Amino acid sequence: MxxxxxxxxxxxxxxxxxxxxxxxxxxxxxxxxxxxxxxxxxxxSLGLQARSVEAAIRQELEDWRNLAVEGYFRAKNPWLFYHTHFSETMAGMMGCSPEEVTVMNTLTVNLHLILQSFYRPTKERYRIVMEAGAFPSDQYALETLVRLHGLDPDDALVEIHPREGEKLLRTEDILDTIARQGNSLAMTLMGGINYYTGQFYDIPAITAAAHQQGAYAGWDLAHVAGNIPVQLHDWNTDFAVWCSYKYLNGGPGAAGGLFVHERHGNDPAFPRLGGWWGNDEKTRFRMEKGFVPKPGAAGWQISTAQVFNMAALKASLELFKDAxxxxxxxxxxxxxxxxxxxxxxxxxxxxxxxxxxxxxxxxxxxxxxxxxxxxxxxxxxxxxxxxxxxxxxxxxxxxxxxxxxxxxxxxxxxxxxxxx
Missing domain, CATH: 3.90.1150.10 (Aspartate Aminotransferase, domain 1)
Structure with missing residues (x-):
């Protein structure tokens, strides 16, 4: 007491x-x-609405009304670069450079996109370690992912359960499970905080254990972003995704976040699904064939920034920056x-x-x-x-x-x- x-x-x-x-x-x-x-x-589950949100959305409505397509360049917050308004504050929360983080799509969409880059199973290396009782969306994403590769989820997905009579996972059990997969391990994907128990996992230790087996380490940080400051770059995390409607107060359906470590994000040959908004701005408007990804996490962007969706998040992050x-x-x-x-x-x-x-x-x-x-x-x-x-x-x-x-x-x- x-x-x-x-x-x-x-x-x-x-x-x-x-x-x-x-x-x-x-x-x-x-x-x-x-x-x-x-x-x-x-x-x-869902953060409150900041009082500044109404004015933030009104600003974008006014710029759309008064500028139409010119709002991409001349709006108070130019839409062409709207995702950059989040980079500095989000990077401070997530412990990375502004280039390693971006805001786009929604959490599970981002998860599916990033898994296409990092999950490339072979006959030997194909297993994914995850916590049992993960949020259902992550379970569904991984189940359908391995099925798309013609694999059996009961074999490819290795779930870590608490010991009998316990409700929390012990770090030593997580590390032991990872080690036992050896060369069969392709990836670990866990929630940074378990939504049900509220347990915050040891991200650097688990990440290091995955790397020791030659596997990637990814994280769903839906319950971490805006809650606990982390150091994704220094912890050597490969990738992470999160939503913005919980502690970040971005509103229902708010745009999600994506982190990609610079060793991957600055490699233009690293595989990914491309889209016009992820193409380098220097060549984007040439309208030519040949995808040239922007450096950093922004190279995984697919579509035009969801300006009205993102306006509420922008207003909330200004409060986070002040606090x-x-x-x-x-x-x-x-x-x-x-x-x-x-x-x-x-x-x-x-x-x-x-x-x-x-x-x-x-x-x-x-x-x-x-x-x-x-x-x-x-x-x-x-x-x-x-x-x-x-x-x-x-x-x-x-x-x-x-x-x-x-x-x-x-x-x-x-x-x-x-x-x-």
């Missing part, structure tokens, strides 16, 4: 008063409950620890299945209820606390530091106590 925390209104208020990021809460719209802002712990991802992580660690402390004060029959080590989790605690989980979740929602429920038996709580407060966490605790 953290004796520095107190389950009192005065303590929570004092923490919020001293929080240098507290003002960002006012920069978002909240769902309403009985005439007041609801408590929103669902940013790991600073390291500052957000520092607040997240303390805010999630306060939530953990308060959960220890309740008598409800539930178990926190997210790792207790703060370095192995982000802004999420998953509560496993052996029974009555759906009923308890429904009562939370009726009380103005928005979180989500995942089968079997887990309520996920994500106090995103950009717009959640200590008072929010305490209010949740008070409501939860009333269920006892």
């Amino acid at each position: 953290n004796t520095a925390f107190q389950p009192t209104i005065s303590f929570a208020a004092a923490q919020d008063m001293s929080d240098g990021l507290a003002s960002f809460k006012s920069k978002f719209h909240f769902p309403q409950h009985e005439g007041k802002d609801a408590i929103y712990f669902c940013g790991n 600073g991802i390291e500052n957000l992580r520092a607040k997240s660690l303390r805010l999630t620890a306060y939530l953990e402390f308060l959960l220890g004060q309740t008598s409800l029959p539930c178990e926190i299945i997210t790792p207790g080590d703060p370095q192995q989790r982000g802004a999420q605690l998953s509560l496993f209820f052996p029974k009555d989980g759906t009923a308890i979740h429904a009562r939370m929602m009726e009380s103005g606390i928005i979180c989500d429920y995942r089968e079997p038996g887990v309520i996920r709580l994500a106090p995103a530091p950009l717009y959640c407060s200590y008072a929010d966490v305490l209010r949740f605790h008070d409501v939860l106590k009333s269920f006892s």
Whole structure:
């Protein structure tokens, strides 16, 4: 128990008063409950709308209305280079150069595209290691990928399960599974954070283990982007994909992100599926045959930037730039620890299945209820606390530091106590 925390209104208020990021809460719209802002712990599913989004979209509408096709060059944010507006801030979050990251398409589309580049199975080397219980979209992507190559998923996909009686994966078991594949391993693909348990995996250790076997290491960072700062370049990650509608607050269906390490991205011969928007700008308008990829991750772009889709993400990332991802992580660690402390004060029959080590989790605690989980979740929602429920038996709580407060966490605790 953290004796520095107190389950009192005065303590929570004092923490919020001293929080240098507290003002960002006012920069978002909240769902309403009985005439007041609801408590929103669902940013790991869909982030809130920044108040600046409306003006951002209006700007693009005005430029379209007033400039039409000239907006590609003369808009306030020229559409021809719209993806570059994200590069600097996103690179800071993901720990890479601006050239190694881009924004395009959506998460699973990007995953399918990048897998065409990195998964090139041979008779000997064809297996993919992944965590059991990965988000279904990743499971479907890999299942259909290996089938397209005429392979049996039961043989080609190696799933790592927790030990009997446990809900988390042990790093040593992950590394051992990778080592045992030897020359049959083509790739590892794991979620940086497991959506169900909230476990943050050891990305550098797992990446290094894959490389030791001569395989590529890829990551789905949907629950990492905007949540935990990472160092994808220095960790030698081959590629990563993520969505922007969770912690990044890009809105439903927001454009996804893509990282490709420079050793691959700066190799124009590296195989990929090409499109006009991924062709080098210097030759793009010659309208000639012969795909010449742009250097870096942008060389995997396919189609014109989705300007209206991306406008909300651009507005949100401006807030991230002001707040600073390291500052957000520092607040997240303390805010999630306060939530953990308060959960220890309740008598409800539930178990926190997210790792207790703060370095192995982000802004999420998953509560496993052996029974009555759906009923308890429904009562939370009726009380103005928005979180989500995942089968079997887990309520996920994500106090995103950009717009959640200590008072929010305490209010949740008070409501939860009333269920006892």
